[in-house]
Amino acid sequence: MNFDVAVVRGQFPILAEIIDGKPVHYLDNGASAQTPDDVLDAVRAYETTGRANVLRGVHRLAERATDAYENARAEVAAFLGVPPMEVVFTGGCTAAINLVAHAYGSLLKSGDRILLSELEHHSNIVPWQMLRSRAGIELDMIPVTLDGRIDLDKLSGLLSPRTKLISLAHVSNVTGAMVDVGAVVAAARTVGARVMLDGAQRAPHGPIDLVSLGVDFYVFAGHKSYGPNGIGVLWAKAELLDAMPPFMGGGSMIGRVTLAETTWAPPPRRFEAGTPPIGPAIGLGAACKWMMALDWMGAHAHEMTMVQQLMDGLQKIDGARIFGPAGLQNRYPVVSFMLDGVHPHDVAQTLDSFGVAVRAGHHCAQPLMDRFDLDGTTRVSMAPYNDRTDIDALLTGVRHAARTLR
DSSP, X not given: OOOOHHHHHTTOGGGGOEETTXXXXXXXXXXXXXXXXXXXXXXXXXXXXXXXXXXXXXXHHHHHHHHHHHXXXXXXXXXXXXXXXXXEEESSHHHHHHHHHHHTGGGOOTTOEEEEETTOOGGGTHHHHHHHHHHOOEEEEEOBOTTSOBOGGGHHHHOOTTEEXXXXXXXXXXXXXXXXXXXXXXXXXXXXXXXXXXXXXXXXXXXXXXXXXXXXXXXXXXXXTTSOSSOEEEEEOHHHHHHSOOSSXXXXXXXXXXSSOEEEOOTTGGGOOSSOOHHHHHHHHHHHHHHHTSOHHHHHHHHHHHHHHHHXXXXXXXXXXXXXXXXXXXXXSEEEEEETTBOHHHHHHHHHHTTEEOEEEOTTOHHHHHHTTOSOEEEEEOOTTOOHHHHHHHHHHHHHXXXXXX
8 A cells, every 4th residue: 555645635525625715724633533535425325325223123224224333333343453342332432431430430449549640631530530439449640751751650659459440541632642551551460450541542543453452441532533423432351341330221231121120231232322323333434444444654654744844843933842752753643832922722813814723722631731830732633634735834824923922
């Protein structure tokens, strides 16, 4: 395979839009990525020629919908390198983490400990704080280094026999730093702890071999991975899914219901109560299939070239400071920066006038901002369909902000 950014861009209709006379320079992929034709076509086909509820229906439309839904599960499983029956569809990445916090969390007892880090997204902090309030578990936090990485030198000192779970971002949504998963898993095994990764920022950048990673839980979001909104994934090892009680009750997740008691369906249906997000799941399956077909060696090299172009350009702008790793090792294409004397929201608004879409604020990572005494940052998050023209437009806008807003 050969990576051709022009061919990739041609598969995303929104990139051809002209807004107020300017092309779209979409660099807010860490919030939501754009959607290719293959995904739009898959969702449209379900909604126009195959719309029906899944499971139990004996008519042909129901069978067609069920086949499409389960085929989507198989595509996601192939993307992750795991069996389909270990893949649970959820309402999103946040929903997946909450599912684990409730279902796996119900197996924990007062005094058990969960280890997080200071750079986590709120969705990987708040559910565990809620579990602490319900069940009396304790939370420990791995500190962050000055260059925005999880400080794994502090990891072993925070572990104890009471540590039951380590839950970390695979890739930071603020700094782009990738955690050393092997080191985390090895440390966890010394005390018998499980490991969960929040893959929201990693999954959009190519297939993942979860077996080789050796983790126990993995979650990611559809809308950040070129799929629809309202869909996410929880993967967990089969023995964990078997041991966990359901998160929600209702139709589809049951074995048998009587007025006296209910038995549960086996996973993954045990965790998919009610009518699932069928169209979004089919779209996510198409997105995973689309990603599997991409030349990721070429795509990642292309992304890192843009990261270097961006960092080199920012370093030439007076008052611009990059927050996060200074190099390209063990990172993904997320770059946060500050412009001295200018609020990040003002930078982002100025960039919008140049047709450039970025994210500004605390990025749902207020503890990380507190750690560095920051009001927020301007975040640039790239995808394979971005190119040098997007970075050029952004740097032009930042230079304009530096000249006019201070």
